[in-house]
Amino acid sequence: MELWFMGTSAGMPIAERNVSSIVLSLTRTKGSLWMFDCGEGTQHQLLRTPLKLSRLTKLFITHLHGDHLFGLPGLLSSRSSLGGTASLDVYGPPGLREFLDAALRLSDTHLNYPFQVHELEAEGAVLDEDGYTVECALLDHRIACFGYRIAEKPRSGSLRVDVLTAAGVPPGPAYGKLKAGEDLRLEDGSVIRAADVLCDPIPGRVVAVMGDTRPCEGALRLAQGADVLVYEATFGADLAEKAEQYGHSTTLQAAETAKAANISRLLITHFSSRYGPDQLAELETQARGVFPQTDAAMELQAYPIPSPSFRTNLA
Amino acid sequence: MELWFMGTSAGMPIAERNVSSIVLSLTRTKGSLWMFDCGEGTQHQLLRTPLKLSRLTKLFITHLHGDHLFGLPGLLSSRSSLGGTASLDVYGPPGLREFLDAALRLSDTHLNYPFQVHELEAEGAVLDEDGYTVECALLDHRIACFGYRIAEKPRSGSLRVDVLTAAGVPPGPAYGKLKAGEDLRLEDGSVIRAADVLCDPIPGRVVAVMGDTRPCEGALRLAQGADVLVYEATFGADLAEKAEQYGHSTTLQAAETAKAANISRLLITHFSSRYGPDQLAELETQARGVFPQTDAAMELQAYPIPSPSFRTNLA
Numbered sequence: 001m002e003l004w005f006m007g008t009s010a011g012m013p014i015a016e017r018n019v020s021s022i023v024l025s026l027t028r029t030k031g032s033l034w035m036f037d038c039g040e041g042t043q044h045q046l047l048r049t050p051l052k053l054s055r056l057t058k059l060f061i062t063h064l065h066g067d068h069l070f071g072l073p074g075l076l077s078s079r080s081s082l083g084g085t086a087s088l089d090v091y092g093p094p095g096l097r098e099f100l101d102a103a104l105r106l107s108d109t110h111l112n113y114p115f116q117v118h119e120l121e122a123e124g125a126v127l128d129e130d131g132y133t134v135e136c137a138l139l140d141h142r143i144a145c146f147g148y149r150i151a152e153k154p155r156s157g158s159l160r161v162d163v164l165t166a167a168g169v170p171p172g173p174a175y176g177k178l179k180a181g182e183d184l185r186l187e188d189g190s191v192i193r194a195a196d197v198l199c200d201p202i203p204g205r206v207v208a209v210m211g212d213t214r215p216c217e218g219a220l221r222l223a224q225g226a227d228v229l230v231y232e233a234t235f236g237a238d239l240a241e242k243a244e245q246y247g248h249s250t251t252l253q254a255a256e257t258a259k260a261a262n263i264s265r266l267l268i269t270h271f272s273s274r275y276g277p278d279q280l281a282e283l284e285t286q287a288r289g290v291f292p293q294t295d296a297a298m299e300l301q302a303y304p305i306p307s308p309s310f311r312t313n314l315a
Numbered sequence: 316m317e318l319w320f321m322g323t324s325a326g327m328p329i330a331e332r333n334v335s336s337i338v339l340s341l342t343r344t345k346g347s348l349w350m351f352d353c354g355e356g357t358q359h360q361l362l363r364t365p366l367k368l369s370r371l372t373k374l375f376i377t378h379l380h381g382d383h384l385f386g387l388p389g390l391l392s393s394r395s396s397l398g399g400t401a402s403l404d405v406y407g408p409p410g411l412r413e414f415l416d417a418a419l420r421l422s423d424t425h426l427n428y429p430f431q432v433h434e435l436e437a438e439g440a441v442l443d444e445d446g447y448t449v450e451c452a453l454l455d456h457r458i459a460c461f462g463y464r465i466a467e468k469p470r471s472g473s474l475r476v477d478v479l480t481a482a483g484v485p486p487g488p489a490y491g492k493l494k495a496g497e498d499l500r501l502e503d504g505s506v507i508r509a510a511d512v513l514c515d516p517i518p519g520r521v522v523a524v525m526g527d528t529r530p531c532e533g534a535l536r537l538a539q540g541a542d543v544l545v546y547e548a549t550f551g552a553d554l555a556e557k558a559e560q561y562g563h564s565t566t567l568q569a570a571e572t573a574k575a576a577n578i579s580r581l582l583i584t585h586f587s588s589r590y591g592p593d594q595l596a597e598l599e600t601q602a603r604g605v606f607p608q609t610d611a612a613m614e615l616q617a618y619p620i621p622s623p624s625f626r627t628n629l630a
Contacts, residue, residue, distance in 0.1 A: 102417035
């Protein structure tokens with residue numbers, strides 16, 4: 001599981017940074033890519049990475065501001081031209097369908113793959129499939145804006161082979177049944193309970209990706225206990241008033257959210273175009289004062305999300 | 316007067332080329348910029364040039380295919396963020412207004428400048444102001460597509476000072492009246508006719524910018540006698556059937572149009588993504604076989620359009 005930032009600039013591109021888009025590369029679904037937001041030029045950025053547009057299967061839009069949205073019609077079109085045939089699902093706030101309908105119809109764009117828009121009507125479950133769940137919550141921005149919590153489902157724990165060997169159960173189909181949670185009756189009539197020979201389930205990773213927002217309860221809820229939280233830090237600590245006015249957060253507010261939500265790692269992004277590339281280290285330092293496990297996201301760089309197996313409670 | 320190519324790739328961007336957009340930098344209106352088409356990522360390309368988005372005053376869209384259009388909402392928005400306050404006019408085929416209305420409204424984008432969309436209903440005059448005229452004609456593509464002919468208005472010729480001196484007319488207000496075309500009555504009752512002391516008007520430059528098209532009468536008409544013709548060469552000479560099928564031209568067809576229209580210089584562009592950067596020289600060579608004054612347009616490079624004063628018919 002890896003996160004890639006296609007763009008980390010707020011509002012508009014600058015020479016060194018593009019507008020918002022994040023890709024989550026998944027391990028459980030054969031390298032599928034999920035994308036969060038799609039600012040203009042996202043498809044251009046993808047060309048500079050090893051990520052293939054044809055592997056994109058789901059797209060989540062946080063809100064309809066142009067710097068998170070205007071790359072979407074071109075990306076959908078190029079995915080078709082590049083031979084993408086797998087079905088694509090796009091999730092986002094109401095209005096997303098009208099935007100895409102207008103853009104694709106008026107430009108006479110025909111996609112060579114099944115394509116569905118899912119407008120989010122409420123907070124809660126977005127999807128539950130292929131080993132993952134996604135839920136959303138409303139954030140606090142100038143227009144309707146969603147955050148997303150992506151959770152790998154827990155995997156069943158490993159079998160305690162030492163216990164089974166001692167009980168005289170050789171490897172075979174019985175192991176599969178126990179692994180699936182079925183109890184096993186032996187020839188002598190005794191019963192081996194699956195619960196007694198299964199280690200604890202291995203928890204899945206949790207990634208929380210926020211859209212633009214002031215600090216808010218929705219973000220805190222989605223971020224709770226996440227392995228990685230992606231949260232905006234449009235402004236430095238000295239511009240809290242501006243952040244409040246425009247519906248954004250400062251570096252300190254990002255870090256405070258991370259701390260309150262008890263997460264493992266914070267990646268801040270969506271930096272105002274006023275900050276040149278030399279100033280991101282200062283933003284990072286501000287956030288680290290509150291939450292040390294913070295990095296200012298760098299574009300076109302992979303952020304691996306470690307497997308949580310080390311947290312497994314082995315018997 | 317200079318032409319800049321922001322993108323020369325057809326259909327979608329590749330690592331080395333962006334999708335269509337051309338900028339014409341004008342001399343008569345204090346460095347105003349006019350843009351022809353605005354594919355996704357055009358604003359990003361502008362950041363790599365000395366051209367300022369705030370100087371953009373007119374935008375002409377040839378047709379609504381995404382690779383000529385999808386950069387427009389983001390570019391309009393960034394022009395506002397970058398402090399552009401001058402009025403902006405956008406010209407293009409019907410449907411352009413609906414696209415921009417939807418994109419700007421749904422993204423809650425507010426522009427800090429007066430902004431007008433002019434949908435072209437017919438061939439003919441598009442505008443006549445500030446020393447320039449623009450006319451359009453329908454081309455032959457898969458959807459409605461316009462070409463544009465931009466003409467500097469002729470400047471009045473210089474005064475024949477030698478003749479005036481011989482006639483005893485000293486420099487002064489009389490020169491201004493003669494230059495403006497008024498005849499001059501001298502104190503002895505004789506008349507100096509303006510026509511007799513004015514050199515021929517200095518013709519203006521003509522730039523013809525085509526959209527996507529098969530060879531057609533409209534393109535030939537707009538290109539007639541142009542100083543520079545920008546014409547698409549999506550395909551090499553061997554792919555004439557594909558060009559016909561998709562409504563495009565080959566290198567040879569571009570060159571034949573240039574030759575038939577008796578132009579001075581041909582710039583070919585809109586190369587299929589199948590052609591890597593090493594193959595453009597071959598496309599150029601094909602076209603030069605028919606029309607030697609051809610160049611394959613290079614992105615982010617200025618093409619000056621020389622003043623035509625050398626063509627002035629001095630008495």
